[in-house]
Amino acid sequence: MNLAEAIIRKNVEKHSVKSAIGFKKKEVWKELSWKKFSEMIFKTANALKNAGIQENDKVAIYSDNSAEWMIFDLASLSIGAITVPIYSTNNAEQAEYIINDSGAKAVLVGDQAQYDACLEFLLKEDNHLQTIIVSKKAVWIKKENNSFYLEDFIAKTSPKTEICKKEHEDVATLIYTSGTTGTPKGVMLTHGNFIKAFDAHFEFFKFKNFEEELSLAFLPLSHVFERSWSLLCLYGGARVYFLEDPKNIAKALGEVKPTMMCAVPRFFQKIYAGVNDMAAGGSPLKKKIFNWALEVGKQTAEFRKNENLLPLGLKLKESIADMLVFSKIKERMGGRLWFLPCGGASLSPEVTRFFESVGIHVTVGYGLTETTATLTLFPLTRFEHGTSGKPLPGVEIRIGENDEIQAKGNGIMKGYYNRPEDTKAVFTEDGWFKTGDAGKIDDKGNLIITDRIKDLMKTSNGKYIAPQQIENLLTNNNYIQQIVLIAEGRQFVSALIVPNFEFLDDYIKKNNIPFTNWEELVKKEEIIHLYKDKISELEHDLSDFEKVKKFTLMPSEFDINTGEITPTLKVKRNVVLKKYADIIEKMY
Structure with missing residues (x-):
């Protein structure tokens, strides 16, 4: 079945007047009903056909x-047609590579820079691109160059269309890997990959009244995680609101009040660190109440996790803890969030325990673009903190050579587009997909991620360092925004550390530390000593060879636009190590 048909038909038939999606227009949130949503989809589909887009042609979204x-x-x-998402943060050169590699004939763009870049591609000889569609009238376009505003593009088309029939193995999308290592490759995911993965999620969670849920999409739709989650929500009849600028997430949470939302570990770490710092800075009485509430929350969470009924006394304590502490934390997140899938990197067990204590279920998962996102994840109950959960129905996991996690199942990609050798390289002879991640399976069937095999470091003393776990430990506080460990071939571990400048600003004001800019501040002895003390405190339980012996405080954040991090905030380690090689050498 066609993925679009699986999402649209049943929902329009079942509840045509119910809201399907939400979006902000002129500072006001608006909604489209399923009937209106489907009409907009079909009008756009007919306009694409009129523009010469045929079955299996590639259509990009930038x-x-x-x-x-x-x-x-x-x-x-x-x-x-086959959709080709491009990260909005990709520069013109990166976007051109994807458009050329995929052979996209049309592209939807959202702003002036994206339009200007695509117009330049379109005007080049021997180029597949034929049509540029622009979502906003605020963008200036050259209409004589096959450029159209979406509103005009669909103005005279019919709101009805025949949906193209598709088999499960037919390609639905090419999602280009973000390229933390090497050249981005187009991952071919099929209609069946998505539909079977969605069905597996609903079988796994057995949600009640899913149609009443509301998800806020703030991670990039270009990434497999947010796109799969948002499509899953629509597939199940829930509403999805789209946030254009992720920097506005705090405001949007209060306005939209979602019940569900997928997020990356840094989102949870920042909230966790912020709440703990606020509690630490409170009066002795407030600290006592906070710690008491947290202990009550941990007890109730444990009962619920194991599907046991709460004793009456504990239930009463929970109500008081919620009124005094937890309701305030939840209110900062909109007040209604209860289910948050988390992916992209590992998340420390103390963070997941904290949210579970508050009454918010963070369902930690593991997967890749090549596996249609999810391979394993926390169930609603009987999960184990510190793991990545259990395989979805229809997914098999095994541990191969070098402790590599290997997988089979519904979501495994068809292959890399036009790259048969690369495709062959990531599958074993007996057909298992090689993830490139190291891990193990515990006695209860939970997957535990050790690290990226390529990221594992060996010191000159022969000790192995798994950087992700240590980096996670050190970023679970409000002092450190980003960190990159260095250890490969070195006699000890060092680090490049990006401070949390917002938090640091408060600290220097309270301590009357004069400075003219961040570059000057991060070199001040009192700031360096502050970080030495904080790191020493955080590393207390690590083995001596795992501890950071030297570090350099960076004057600015690693940035998407400079290629140092991916759009889902994962550091491109090889880029950072190369760019800051001189700084690293000085530490040794």
């Missing part, structure tokens, strides 16, 4: 999150 993004995606799928 834009921030928006209602138009999802409409364009489902419209392309409806006519049997």
